[in-house]
Amino acid sequence: MAKKQFKAESKRLLDMMINSIYSQREIFLRELISNASDAIDKIYYKALTDDTLSFDKDNYYIKVAADKENRTLKISDTGIGMTKEELEHNLGTIAKSGSLAFKNENELKDGHDIIGQFGVGFYSAFMVADVVTVTSKALGSDDAYKWESTGADGYTIVPYEKDSVGTEIILKIKENTEDENYDEYLEEYRLKAIIKKYSDFIRYPIKMDVTGKRPKEGSENEFEDYREEQIINSMVPIWRKNKNELSPEDYEKFYSEKHYGFDKPIKHIHISVDGAVRYNAILFIPEKIPFDYYTKEYEKGLELYSNGVLIMNKCPDLLPDYFSFVKGMVDSEDLSLNISREMLQHDRQLKLIAKNINKKIKSELQSLLKNEREKYEEFYKSFGRQLKYGVYSDFGSHKDVLQDLLMFYSSKEKKLVTLDEYVSRMPEDQKYIYYASGESYERIEKLPQAELVLEKGYEILYFTDDIDEFAIRMLMTYKDKEFKSVSSGDLGIEAEENQHDTNSEENENKELFDYMKNLLSDKVKDVRASKRLKTHPVCLAADGEVTIEMEKILKSMPNNQHIQADKVLEININHEVFQSLKNAFEQDKEKLNLYTNLLYNQALLIEGLAINDPVEFTNDICKIMV
Ligand code: ADP
Ligand code: MG
Numbered sequence: 062m063a064k065k066q067f068k069a070e071s072k073r074l075l076d077m078m079i080n081s082i083y084s085q086r087e088i089f090l091r092e093l094i095s096n097a098s099d100a101i102d103k104i105y106y107k108a109l110t111d112d113t114l115s116f117d118k119d120n121y122y123i124k125v126a127a128d129k130e131n132r133t134l135k136i137s138d139t140g141i142g143m144t145k146e147e148l149e150h151n152l153g154t155i156a157k158s159g160s161l162a163f164k165n166e167n168e169l170k171d172g173h174d175i176i177g178q179f180g181v182g183f184y185s186a187f188m189v190a191d192v193v194t195v196t197s198k199a200l201g202s203d204d205a206y207k208w209e210s211t212g213a214d215g216y217t218i219v220p221y222e223k224d225s226v227g228t229e230i231i232l233k234i235k236e237n238t239e240d241e242n243y244d245e246y247l248e249e250y251r252l253k254a255i256i257k258k259y260s261d262f263i264r265y266p267i268k269m270d271v272t273g274k275r276p277k278e279g280s281e282n283e284f285e286d287y288r289e290e291q292i293i294n295s296m297v298p299i300w301r302k303n304k305n306e307l308s309p310e311d312y313e314k315f316y317s318e319k320h321y322g323f324d325k326p327i328k329h330i331h332i333s334v335d336g337a338v339r340y341n342a343i344l345f346i347p348e349k350i351p352f353d354y355y356t357k358e359y360e361k362g363l364e365l366y367s368n369g370v371l372i373m374n375k376c377p378d379l380l381p382d383y384f385s386f387v388k389g390m391v392d393s394e395d396l397s398l399n400i401s402r403e404m405l406q407h408d409r410q411l412k413l414i415a416k417n418i419n420k421k422i423k424s425e426l427q428s429l430l431k432n433e434r435e436k437y438e439e440f441y442k443s444f445g446r447q448l449k450y451g452v453y454s455d456f457g458s459h460k461d462v463l464q465d466l467l468m469f470y471s472s473k474e475k476k477l478v479t480l481d482e483y484v485s486r487m488p489e490d491q492k493y494i495y496y497a498s499g500e501s502y503e504r505i506e507k508l509p510q511a512e513l514v515l516e517k518g519y520e521i522l523y524f525t526d527d528i529d530e531f532a533i534r535m536l537m538t539y540k541d542k543e544f545k546s547v548s549s550g551d552l553g554i555e556a557e558e559n560q561h562d563t564n565s566e567e568n569e570n571k572e573l574f575d576y577m578k579n580l581l582s583d584k585v586k587d588v589r590a591s592k593r594l595k596t597h598p599v600c601l602a603a604d605g606e607v608t609i610e611m612e613k614i615l616k617s618m619p620n621n622q623h624i625q626a627d628k629v630l631e632i633n634i635n636h637e638v639f640q641s642l643k644n645a646f647e648q649d650k651e652k653l654n655l656y657t658n659l660l661y662n663q664a665l666l667i668e669g670l671a672i673n674d675p676v677e678f679t680n681d682i683c684k685i686m687v
Pocket of ligand 2: 092095096182183
């Protein structure tokens with residue numbers, strides 16, 4: 062009998078399958094099972110509209126059977142079957158395989174990846190089989206047919222005897238080669254594992270005869286093998302169940318079964334949407350940071366199922382970066398199994414789902430913040446940095462989404478507070494939202510720069526994360542209130558008695574400050590009388606956009622651009638030290654040089670900046686001791 066040739070594009074796909082790499086071969090079973098499930102679906106839908114048909118769920122199943130001796134694996138179903146024409150048309154061409162166009166372009170680059178990630182259909186059988194035989198009897202037809210192919214050289218179709226409606230696919234599993242083991246596709250435990258992994262939530266039972274051991278009758282320590290038909294898949298996925306039937310433990314169990322994390326999730330979100338796009342999703346907000354979370358290795362994404370069949374382990378397009386900590390899965394009936402990565406990115410349905418999910422995560426976080434503050438703070442300790450990073454990234458375009466989720470440590474409350482809480486208790490005369498940056502709360506608490514603001518009774522937000530100041534720069538304002546560093550030039554605090562003093566004495570001291578500025582000319586932009594210092598003698602402030610904290614962070618980055626803050630040395634003219642400076646200015650310039658350097662270095666130390674020459678600094682201290 063003459064062999065018929067495959068269509069050209071099918072040939073190319075066949076080539077790819079045959080040459081695919083080992084690790085992706087296992088998905089052939091997923092593909093064949095989902096075809097079987099589709100075929101049962103078709104009978105089911107037919108029965109809905111055809112009175113002469115009834116659908117008794119018990120009669121519909123998929124069966125997987127391995128025969129080691131003959132090296133065959135059989136996948137049979139009680140689905141709608143195929144006529145001769147359908148066998149020819151459906152298996153002889155790749156009719157609508159959307160992924161093919163993409164595959165051609167990327168065959169060399171990335172081809173094997175696609176096989177693993179997306180539906181590749183019936184042809185994947187050739188990844189593990191030399192010969193594929195399909196026998197089928199279509200619903201409403203009296204004849205059955207046998208389709209057979211050894212791959213690239215075409216296929217045959219002949220009449221066949223088959224009693225029941227449905228399809229049987231027999232794979233003649235390849236012989237092992239030196240570096241490829243095909244035997245595993247005949248092993249019960251391996252087949253079971255593959256079914257569990259990819260097809261656990263297929264709605265029809267996937268049956269398999271498995272071997273068990275049991276004690277021999279009449280004997281306690283002798284065992285015998287016995288065969289038993291088991292249903293391998295769990296069929297109804299948790300996300301299709303009614304929320305009311307599920308307990309928090311059910312979700313926790315799912316979280317750990319899925320290996321989303323070793324911790325207990327802080328919150329689960331179960332979504333069922335039956336609108337323009339239909340989908341179910343279960344999302345989790347983890348409690349602990351995955352060990353690789355803040356590294357390049359961490360991959361965000363949700364599991365993506367198409368109608369119960371896993372098509373992608375981590376679909377990144379479902380989550381924005383700022384919510385990359387969210388774990389979970391999405392299942393939609395409206396996504397095609399045969400979808401390439403590129404198509405997925407442009408898929409309208411997927412975009413809609415992503416948008417919905419994003420909104421939902423935000424509102425759940427907000428309600429957590431409102432109703433379960435402690436839990437939210439726990440969450441924030443782990444992932445707050447990611448939210449702040451989200452405010453900063455993409456030129457601040459997500460700040461409206463995220464600003465109400467931010468928290469900072471408050472000088473007043475001695476705990477994390479939201480920006481809304483800060484602003485709502487601001488006294489009327491307070492112009493700005495004040496913040497101070499430093500390594501730790503303890504260090505910030507002691508910053509001389511904060512003295513005036515604190516004395517005014519204003520609240521200060523403590524910034525200890527690298528990203529804090531950058532994120533706040535992106536925000537610029539919250540509820541129309543500008544952010545202001547306590548080290549910035551103008552604090553917007555109304556003049557008080559000592560301010561008057563400073564102004565009048567400014568001219569008087571101009572010569573002294575000019576002298577000091579000259580001495581430190583390569584280090585500071587200016588030397589000034591301080592308006593903010595109360596008890597401390599000296600501090601550094603920054604003029605302009607770049608603050609001292611920002612300079613530190615930028616400096617620590619690889620290939621930094623040597624961006625520097627315009628530093629100003631501020632002197633407290635009400636401090637005794639200032640008198641010594643004045644005296645030295647009049648009597649002993651040598652001493653003034655010494656004092657100036659000492660004060661400058663002290664200011665650096667307070668800021669947590671490195672002293673240029675520590676040896677000189679300690680020598681200078683010794684000089685004033687003797
Ligand atoms: P897809 O499933 O995306 O359509 P496949 O290559 O997996 O692509 O299958 C091609 C076609 O072959 C299916 O659309 C279906 O019409 C037919 N087919 C495959 N397996 C079966 C089966 N077990 N029962 C009935 N029809 C099948
Ligand atoms: Mg298919």
